[in-house]
Amino acid sequence: EAGVAQSPRYKIIEKRQSVAFWCNPISGHATLYWYQQILGQGPKLLIQFQNNGVVDDSQLPKDRFSAERLKGVDSTLKIQPAKLEDSAVYLCASSLGYGGETQYFGPGTRLLVL
Amino acid sequence: RKEVEQDPGPFNVPEGATVAFNCTYSNSASQSFFWYRQDCRKEPKLLMSVYSSGNEDGRFTAQLNRASQYISLLIRDSKLSDSATYLCVVIGGTSYGKLTFGQGTILTVHP
Numbered sequence: 001e002a003g004v005a006q007s008p009r010y011k012i013i014e015k016r017q018s019v020a021f022w023c024n025p026i027s028g029h030a031t032l033y034w035y036q037q038i039l040g041q042g043p044k045l046l047i048q049f050q051n052n053g054v055v056d057d058s059q060l061p062k063d064r065f066s067a068e069r070l071k072g073v074d075s076t077l078k079i080q081p082a083k084l085e086d087s088a089v090y091l092c093a094s095s096l097g098y099g100g101e102t103q104y105f106g107p108g109t110r111l112l113v114l
Numbered sequence: 115r116k117e118v119e120q121d122p123g124p125f126n127v128p129e130g131a132t133v134a135f136n137c138t139y140s141n142s143a144s145q146s147f148f149w150y151r152q153d154c155r156k157e158p159k160l161l162m163s164v165y166s167s168g169n170e171d172g173r174f175t176a177q178l179n180r181a182s183q184y185i186s187l188l189i190r191d192s193k194l195s196d197s198a199t200y201l202c203v204v205i206g207g208t209s210y211g212k213l214t215f216g217q218g219t220i221l222t223v224h225p
Contacts, residue, residue: 033213040122042201042215043158056212091157102148103213105157 002026004106006092012112018080021109025074025094032069033103034077035091043091049075050098082113115140118204120216127223131192135219137202138184146205147178147185151198152218158201161187192223 005024013019025032031050035043046065048056052072060067064083069075079086089110093103120137127133139147147164162169164176164185175188185204189196202216 035215040217042118042120042217044215045212048212102160105159107157 004092004094004104006090006106006109008109009107010110010112012114013082014114015084016081018078019082019111020076020078021090021092021111023075023077023092023106025092026096026104029094029096029104030072031095031098031101032075033093033095034067034075035093037089037091037108039088046077079111082111084113087111087113116216117141117206117214118202118216120202120219122217122219124220124222127192127221129192129194129223129225131223132188132190133192133221134186134188135200135202135221136184136186137204137216138182139202139204139214140183141204141206142183144183144204144206147176148203148205148213149174149176149185149187150201150203150215152201153198158215161200189221192221194223194225197221197223 007022033048034046037043046060047067049069052069067077089108091108092106095101095103118139149161150158151161152158162171164178166178168177173190177186199218199220201218204214206212
């Protein structure tokens with residue numbers, strides 16, 4: 001079974017530039033998550049989708065971050081404009097159901113903002 | 115107070131040692147608890163769920179104390195391959211299963 005796919009794997013941009021990340025969850029998984037993991041910290045949930053609806057975006061910096069999950073399958077996360085403190089690994093995860101289930105993570109996108 | 119707190123370590127232990135990690139959580143309505151493992155520059159992967167009665171998987175034992183709001187992970191007979199960051203994960207009292215991760219505990223097992 002194919003896992004969660006993410007691209008790109010690495011990205012280097014300058015501050016104030018824009019960047020977009022893509023995630024394709026495991027087939028059939030209803031819930032998709034985007035996490036931000038800063039070096040030395042645990043993953044922090046940015047946004048959670050159930051199918052194509054948002055159930056939690058309370059920690060998403062909405063002035064610069066946006067995410068969508070059209071058709072309830074793959075998803076994109078965008079940062080516009082990027083700041084130095086956005087340097088982190090952005091992890092996408094998916095789970096089969098709607099709560100309390102095992103999450104399967106993609107390999108992540110490593111973002112460096114200069 | 116953080117929602118989920120772990121001792122970041124690092125823990126440096128010799129092969130064969132027994133090591134224990136603790137994790138505390140602040141939301142008494144939390145429903146489910148897990149330990150994830152994250153290798154260096156890799157994604158987190160589920161290690162084991164934590165049940166109220168305690169559970170064991172080979173050399174790993176997880177326990178939950180709801181009254182004191184902490185969970186623990188015990189690793190017996192440590193192997194070099196156990197070197198990783200161990201993340202405590204708590205699912206809060208919501209209908210949609212929001213996971214909150216601790217900052218992780220770094221374990222290094224040396225020969």
